[in-house]
Amino acid sequence: MSKTYRQQSPWKAFSCLIPVVIVGVQLGQPASAETKQLKKAHPRKVLKTGSAPVGAKAKPVDVASAASVSHASATDLVSHDQEQVHVTGFGSSSGRQFKAPNEMMSLSAKDLARLPAQNVTEALARLPGVTVMPTSMQGNFGGIDTAARGAGATVSLRGMNGQYNINQINGIDVAEAAPFSRTVSLDLLPPTGFFRIDANKTLTPGMDGDAIGGIVNFEMPNAFDYGHGTHGSLQLGGQYNEKAADYGASAIGGNGAAEISSVFGKSDEFGFYMSGYYNQRYFAAGEQTYSGGEWGVSRAMNAQGELYPGQDPAKSLQLFGVDPQASIGVTKRYGGTAGFEWRPDSATRVYIQGTESYSDTQQDIYQVAVHGNDGGAAGKGMISYVEQADGSYAPSITRTNVHYWYETNPTLEQLGTMKLGMDKKLGRLSIAPSAFLSWGTISRDHIETSAWNSGETTFEGSPNFVYRDGMPTLGLSAAQAAVANNALNFPSHNRGEYVQSDAWQLRTGASLDMSYRLEKFHIDMISAGFKYQTSWRNYVNRDTEGQDNGGSGAYPAGGTLAQSGVVDGGLSSLIPGAYDLYTPTISRSVLLGKYLADPYNWKYMDKDAWNGNTIGGTESVYAGYVSAQMHFGKLQVVPGIRFEQSDLHNTYWASGNEGVSTADAHYGWSASNSHYFKALPSIHLTYRPQQDTVYRASVWTSYTRPSFFQLSGGSQTTRNDDGTLNITTGNPNLKATTAVNYDLSWQWMPSSTTSFSLSGFYKQLSNYIYDNGGSYNNQTTTAGIANSVSHPENGGSATLFGVEFAFEHQFKGLPSPFDGLGVRGTATWEMSRAHLNNAYLSSTENMQDAPRWMTNAGAFYNKGPFQFDLNWRFVDAYLYQYGLWGTPNNFKTNLNSSSLNAWVQPSLNLDAHLGYAVTKRLHVDFSAQNLGVNRFYRLTIGRHSNAVPQNILTSRTFFLNAGYRF
Numbered sequence: 001m002s003k004t005y006r007q008q009s010p011w012k013a014f015s016c017l018i019p020v021v022i023v024g025v026q027l028g029q030p031a032s033a034e035t036k037q038l039k040k041a042h043p044r045k046v047l048k049t050g051s052a053p054v055g056a057k058a059k060p061v062d063v064a065s066a067a068s069v070s071h072a073s074a075t076d077l078v079s080h081d082q083e084q085v086h087v088t089g090f091g092s093s094s095g096r097q098f099k100a101p102n103e104m105m106s107l108s109a110k111d112l113a114r115l116p117a118q119n120v121t122e123a124l125a126r127l128p129g130v131t132v133m134p135t136s137m138q139g140n141f142g143g144i145d146t147a148a149r150g151a152g153a154t155v156s157l158r159g160m161n162g163q164y165n166i167n168q169i170n171g172i173d174v175a176e177a178a179p180f181s182r183t184v185s186l187d188l189l190p191p192t193g194f195f196r197i198d199a200n201k202t203l204t205p206g207m208d209g210d211a212i213g214g215i216v217n218f219e220m221p222n223a224f225d226y227g228h229g230t231h232g233s234l235q236l237g238g239q240y241n242e243k244a245a246d247y248g249a250s251a252i253g254g255n256g257a258a259e260i261s262s263v264f265g266k267s268d269e270f271g272f273y274m275s276g277y278y279n280q281r282y283f284a285a286g287e288q289t290y291s292g293g294e295w296g297v298s299r300a301m302n303a304q305g306e307l308y309p310g311q312d313p314a315k316s317l318q319l320f321g322v323d324p325q326a327s328i329g330v331t332k333r334y335g336g337t338a339g340f341e342w343r344p345d346s347a348t349r350v351y352i353q354g355t356e357s358y359s360d361t362q363q364d365i366y367q368v369a370v371h372g373n374d375g376g377a378a379g380k381g382m383i384s385y386v387e388q389a390d391g392s393y394a395p396s397i398t399r400t401n402v403h404y405w406y407e408t409n410p411t412l413e414q415l416g417t418m419k420l421g422m423d424k425k426l427g428r429l430s431i432a433p434s435a436f437l438s439w440g441t442i443s444r445d446h447i448e449t450s451a452w453n454s455g456e457t458t459f460e461g462s463p464n465f466v467y468r469d470g471m472p473t474l475g476l477s478a479a480q481a482a483v484a485n486n487a488l489n490f491p492s493h494n495r496g497e498y499v500q501s502d503a504w505q506l507r508t509g510a511s512l513d514m515s516y517r518l519e520k521f522h523i524d525m526i527s528a529g530f531k532y533q534t535s536w537r538n539y540v541n542r543d544t545e546g547q548d549n550g551g552s553g554a555y556p557a558g559g560t561l562a563q564s565g566v567v568d569g570g571l572s573s574l575i576p577g578a579y580d581l582y583t584p585t586i587s588r589s590v591l592l593g594k595y596l597a598d599p600y601n602w603k604y605m606d607k608d609a610w611n612g613n614t615i616g617g618t619e620s621v622y623a624g625y626v627s628a629q630m631h632f633g634k635l636q637v638v639p640g641i642r643f644e645q646s647d648l649h650n651t652y653w654a655s656g657n658e659g660v661s662t663a664d665a666h667y668g669w670s671a672s673n674s675h676y677f678k679a680l681p682s683i684h685l686t687y688r689p690q691q692d693t694v695y696r697a698s699v700w701t702s703y704t705r706p707s708f709f710q711l712s713g714g715s716q717t718t719r720n721d722d723g724t725l726n727i728t729t730g731n732p733n734l735k736a737t738t739a740v741n742y743d744l745s746w747q748w749m750p751s752s753t754t755s756f757s758l759s760g761f762y763k764q765l766s767n768y769i770y771d772n773g774g775s776y777n778n779q780t781t782t783a784g785i786a787n788s789v790s791h792p793e794n795g796g797s798a799t800l801f802g803v804e805f806a807f808e809h810q811f812k813g814l815p816s817p818f819d820g821l822g823v824r825g826t827a828t829w830e831m832s833r834a835h836l837n838n839a840y841l842s843s844t845e846n847m848q849d850a851p852r853w854m855t856n857a858g859a860f861y862n863k864g865p866f867q868f869d870l871n872w873r874f875v876d877a878y879l880y881q882y883g884l885w886g887t888p889n890n891f892k893t894n895l896n897s898s899s900l901n902a903w904v905q906p907s908l909n910l911d912a913h914l915g916y917a918v919t920k921r922l923h924v925d926f927s928a929q930n931l932g933v934n935r936f937y938r939l940t941i942g943r944h945s946n947a948v949p950q951n952i953l954t955s956r957t958f959f960l961n962a963g964y965r966f
Contacts, residue, residue, distance in 0.1 A: 094747075094755035094808065096196070101629075101638065102684060103202040103696055103745050103759060105129075105806075109195055109221075114869050116911045116927030116959055117191040118281060120218065121152035125873060126856055127199055128759075128804040128826040131156040133849060133904075134937055134952075136183055137773030137881060141442060141501070145365055145409045147937045148285040148327035150243075150954040153187045158201060158761055159800045159830045159850030160213030161771060164704050164737075168217040170353050172417045173208065175440030175505040179539040179615070180774050181707045185442070188359030188413045190279055190333055192235075192257065195221040201761070202684065202698050202743050205625040205640030206513060206529055209680040212702045212739040212763065220337045220355060223261040223271030232260040237925075237961030243954050244284035247571060249328045255279040255961070269344050276336035285936065286575035286953040287325035287365075288471050293888035294321035294371060295941065295948045296383075296895070300393045303385045305891035314899035314942035318395060319465060320383055321371035322472055324579035326571055329363030329409075347425035356416040363409040364588060368487055368574055368581045370463045370474060372397035385891070397462040400480070404457075404487040404561060406586040407448035414441045432513040436533075441504040447592050448497050449554060451490035451561040459483045470938065471951045473578045485582045488562040488570075495553030495564075496595040497545040502538075509533025509621075525629040527640075534620040537708065541613035546601030553601065554594040566591045575953065608655035611669075612716075617650035617708050636686040646676040646705055650712035650732070657717035657725065664787050665717040665725050672712045672732035678703050696745045696759075706734040706769055710777050710792050725787035730776070735767040735794050753810035753822070760803045768798040768834055770882065771848055778838055796835035798847055804828045810862065820863025828854040840884060840896035851876040867915035873908070880904045880939060905938040921966065927959040 096106045105127045117123040125132040132152035136142040146153060154162040162183030167174050176182050200207065200215040207215055235257040245251035259275035298318035301308045335357035342350040374384040374396045385393040421434030451457075459480040465472040476484060513529040547553040555564045561584060568587040573580045595601055627640025654670045661667040682700035689695075715729035745759030769777055776792040810822035832847035858871035883900030887893055910931040917923050930936070937952035 094749055094757075095752070096198075097757070098694060098747055098749050098755075101636070101686060102200060102204050103698070103743050104198055104200045106199070107197045109192075112191055112194060112197070113925070114867065114913050114915065115191060116913055116929045116957075118151045118929070118957070119187045120189045120191055120194070120197065121155050121186045123191045124155055124197065124199065124216070125152065126826070126871065128806045128828045128854070128856075129158045129201060129802065130199065131159075131849060131851055131854060131875060131878070133161075136162065136178075136185070137180070137771050141178060141185070141411065141444060141503075142773065144287060144289050144937075144939070144950050144952065145327065145363065146411075148283075148287050148325075148365075148952050149187075149329065149331065149361065149363065150241075150283045150285055150936055150952075150957075151187055151281075151331075153185050154183055155186065155216065156849040157199065157213035157216070158763070158802055159832055159847060160763075161849040163707065163771060164211065165213040166208055166211040166215045168215060169355055169415075169417045169438075170220055170419055171217060171434075172419055172436045172438050173507065173533065174415060174417060175438045175507050175535070177413075177415075177440035177442045177503045177505045177537070179442075179501075179503045179541075180709045180713075181771055182704070183771075184440075185413065188333060188357050188415060189218070190255075190277055193220070193259075193275055193277055193337065195219050195225060201759075202696075202741065203682070203700055203702060204638065204684060205627040205642045205680075205682055206527060208531075209623070209642050209644050209678060209702050210621075210646075210704055210736075212704050212737065212741070212765065220339065220353065221259075221261070221273055221275075222339050222341055222351070222353075223263050223273040224341065224343070226261040226263075226273075228263050228268055230260070230262040230264075231966065232258070233963060233965040234258050235961060235963045237959065239281060239960070240958045241282050241284065242956045242958075243286075244282045244328065246576065246955065247284050247326060247328055249284055250282050250330065251284075253280045253282050253330075267344075269342060271341040271343070272339070274336065274338040277334065279331075279333040281331045281333075282329070283331070284326070284328045284954075286578070286951075287323075287327055288575065288578070288949070288951040288953075289323045289325065290319065290321060290948065290950070291323055291369065291371070294323075295319050296395065296888065296891070296893050298394060300385050300893065303387070303393055305385050305393070305893035307894055312899050313893075313895060313897055314945050317941060317945055317947035319472055319948050320373075320395065320397065321369065321463065322465065322474075323367050323369045323405075324574050324581070325365050325367040326574050326583065327363060327365050327409075329361060331359060331361040333357070333359045349423040351422070352418075352420045354416070354418045357414070359411070359413040361409075361411045362588070363411075364586070365407050365409055366571060366574070366583045366585055367403075367405040367407075368484060368579070368583055369401075369403040369405060370484065371401045371403065372399075372463050373401060374398050399458050399460050400463050401452065401454055402457045402459070402484050402487075402490075403450060403452040403493075404490050404584065405448065405450040406591075408446050408588055408592075410444055410446065412441075412443040414439070416440070428517040430515045430517075433511070435510045436508065438507045439505070441502070443503075444499070444501040446499040446501070447554075447588070447595060448494065449492075449564075449566065449586065449591060450494040451487065451564075452493050453491045457483065457486075457490050467946065468578070470946050470949055471578060472949070481581075487582070488567070488584050489560050491560055492555070492557065492564055494545065495547050495555055495557065496591065496601070497543070498592075498595055498601070499541065499543045501541045503540075505535055505537035507533060507535040522630050522632055523628055524631055526626070527629070528626045529624065531623040532621070534618065536616075536618050538616045539614065539709075542605070542610060543613075544602055544605055544609070546595060546598060549601060550604040551598045551601030553598075554591050566594065607659070607668075608653075611653040612655040612714060613653075615650065615652050615708060615713060617648060617712070619646065619648045619708075621646045634688050636688075638684040638686075640682055642680040642682075644676075644678050644680065644703075646674075648674040648676075648705070648708070648711065648732075650674070650708055650730075652712045652714045652730070654715035654717065654729075656715075656719075658719060662725075665727055666715075667717075670712075670715060672730070674706075674711050674732045674734070676703075676705055676736050678736070678738070692748060692750045694747050696743070698741075698743045700741050700743075701739065702741060703736045703738045704769075705736050709774070710734055710769065713774075713776065726790070727787055728776070728779075728790045731791040731793065734769070734792060737769050737794075738766045740764045751812075753812055754808065756807045758803070758805050761801070763798075763800040765798040765800070765834075766796075767794040768796065768836070768847075769794060770834070770836065772882075772884075778836060793837070796837045798832065798834035800830065800832045800847060800850065802828060802830040810860075817863055820861045820866070822860045822862065823858070824860065825857040826855065830854075836882070838882075838884075841882060842898040845882065845898060845901075846879045848879050848881075851878040865917040867913075867917075869913040871911050873911070875907050877903050877905050877943065883941070900941050901943065903940055903943045905940060907937070908932060908934045910934075922962070922964050924962045925960070927961075929957045929959070930954065931956060 135147035257277040625642040808824035853876040885895035
């Protein structure tokens with residue numbers, strides 16, 4: 001990689017891709033009309049543009065199909081396409097939504113092909129009620145550096161973040177490898193290769209009950225979706241990242257995919273499908289962040305920094321230091337899917353399906369930190385509070401330390417599924433047994449190094465921050481700038497620190513869904529089923545700084561950064577236009593190789609350092625349900641109940657206490673158990689007064705179990721001078737968060753090119769648990785005579801209310817060629833309230849990851865060989881982290897306050913797509929993301945304060961794909 005900053009023409013660089021893009025098709029898009037020749041055993045029905053209203057042909061789906069999202073209903077053994085209704089325009093497959101027995105939204109393969117998304121989470125952002133977050137509070141696996149990759153990572157459904165949702169592939173609950181919550185990071189999945197994606201917002205009894213937000217199911221194609229004979233497709237493409245080019249880094253990525261399907265046998269009873277993909281994406285971003293303790297208040301009542309009674313700290317925030325960074329990296333994703341089916345008759349389907357996805361991200365982060373401090377303070381890097389003329393106290397910053405710092409932020413992820421199942425009709429009885437397996441891993445082997453010295457790498461005076469467009473920049477004198485630009489000659493400080501983090505989960509189980517068509521006493525069908533699944537998981541995190549552990553680190557002490565032997569170039573500007581500082585770059589491979597070559601960097605780790613961040617456990621869930629599908633004229637009623645029993649066994653390391661066990665505190669490996677039983681009744685009403693109109697109403701119950709970390713995230717014991725003990729530990733007695741959910745919706749679909757929907761929802765939660773990342777939630781201390789115990793506790797109640805609206809219309813009445821024009825949009829309004837029962841915070845808070853407004857608006861053109869889509873997306877501010885910051889810098893400044901909550905500020909994005917069908921088999925697509933070059937991510941301490949921000953600056957990304965099907 002060239003390490004010099006330069007401007008590069010995006011069109012010149014992107015032109016390199018054109019000779020490469022010759023063949024391919026968006027993976028997962030069914031074959032065209034000329035291949036639709038099927039036997040009667042698996043007919044295909046496709047509603048064509050301009051035909052009768054969808055409602056005239058949309059037969060309501062039996063609730064049994066909702067009970068078994070993973071496979072075709074046992075009562076309707078047809079290909080997927082028989083259920084799909086193509087909508088000309090953007091967005092969800094409205095016809096599928098119209099027929100569904102529950103409230104859901106869907107994206108078809110054609111929808112996905114038109115979206116300029118870098119992964120599936122970004123594609124889901126086009127659906128109402130879905131918020132895509134670029135990062136999470138998952139410790140080393142989240143944070144601002146993860147957001148700097150410039151892509152969506154996790155999904156919130158109707159204001160409930162990832163730990164309150166279930167993600168499935170082919171109906172299988174995917175493994176949850178994240179260490180600190182039940183969130184699943186979906187950024188390793190590509191935006192193509194799926195037959196469809198369903199976001200279920202209300203849950204019927206046959207669906208898993210531990211999802212308050214909903215269930216997102218990613219369904220892969222099968223051979224019968226493509227028809228008789230052998231079919232296939234190829235895709236080649238490329239992408240260009242402007243920001244990476246600005247840094248002189250590799251900017252042109254590429255992708256390739258292939259699939260093949262075959263339906264064969266004397267009666268076309270066998271089907272085989274297989275696909276594979278590879279994607280390489282380069283990214284870069286400018287990051288402005290800060291270190292812990294580098295912010296506080298500009299006014300206090302004494303030299304200890306204590307606040308005045310009633311003082312709002314958010315109105316007097318001050319930034320003491322800033323950490324500008326350049327983030328440069330690459331993500332490689334690869335994987336595939338395979339499936340085999342046997343359909344000997346129209347009443348039998350036997351299948352096996354498997355998927356595997358890998359993601360390998362290598363990310364380098366270069367930083368020149370500028371930290372203000374007081375030269376006379378009793379401690380390096382600290383400020384002091386001095387008395388002012390009015391008797392108040394203000395921070396004293398008389399000098400500034402400059403630090404050079406480099407770290408890697410790699411992530412290696414794996415996610416796989418396997419399923420064996422059958423759908424069988426036996427007269428009125430239908431059965432659908434299945435067995436499944438899912439596995440997931442996430443690893444981060446990180447290394448860092450730094451160069452600075454508080455006596456040498458300093459300049460007199462404060463950093464002199466100048467705020468421009470909400471971002472603090474530096475106003476330095478020539479002498480000060482000379483110090484900040486001299487990082488090559490900084491003395492080495494941390495000569496290597498290596499952190500190994502690995503987490504995995506293995507999940508397996510079996511299910512049986514049954515339905516019986518009674519068709520008496522207003523009862524159409526009775527359904528029942530059972531499901532058992534068990535999982536094993538483990539998390540290990542080990543941090544070692546070799547020079548403090550008996551080793552030499554990665555290079556000898558006493559030299560400068562230039563003499564370390566790990567520097568391989570430099571960036572002429574860290575964040576162009578904001579922090580124009582020369583920044584040395586480090587060879588990741590050289591640094592890591594030198595560090596690992598010295599065994600003494602690891603040799604003297606004690607038991608607590610080796611085992612202290614290790615968590616393991618098992619979880620077994622037993623579930624059963626029964627429901628009835630009833631009708632009273634045009635009204636369908638589905639009452640039902642689901643039961644779930646969960647048993648968790650966790651192991652963890654209890655550290656501290658001087659390495660010995662006592663009657664009050666155990667030392668070494670420990671274990672705990674937790675048990676949860678829930679009865680989850682529900683009732684769903686569906687009313688279809690006309691063929692093009694449907695109303696739905698439902699009341700359903702659900703819950704979410706606490707994460708493994710909150711139950712048993714390890715134990716730490718410290719002994720006080722008086723012999724008493726302070727014990728910090730998890731809480732296996734945490735309660736599950738439970739919810740009663742109320743939903744009401746209306747959808748009108750007068751034609752295949754027009755759809756309107758309006759829905760409202762209300763969620764009433766008890767025992768709410770917020771996401772606190774790698775720290776205990778709502779930590780409470782109970783003091784005793786001999787010791788005090790701190791552990792997480794449940795919060796109180798929470799409520800979430802929202803309204804969603806979606807529309808799509810193509811102007812078929814206009815004269816040609818304008819009849820290909822159309823408009824579409826979505827809007828979501830949410831309001832949340834949570835009672836955390838935390839003495840430091842307000843009695844009523846907003847819930848995390850629940851923006852007030854989310855909107856999509858755009859236009860499209862779809863006629864003949866041309867297809868054009870333009871989409872504008874707005875996401876309002878949402879609360880990211882509660883303001884529990886403690887008392888930094890050894891002062892008594894209380895920075896625990898609701899006014900100091902961390903908020904992700906509003907974001908805007910403009911995307912475009914242009915497609916052209918060269919022939920019936922050859923298709924070319926060009927897409928652009930973030931055309932307005934808006935700020936990708938901005939977080940502030942305080943909802944309306946700009947004093948302490950984090951900013952991520954990215955740029956546009958262009959995609960060019962071409963495809964061929966046969």
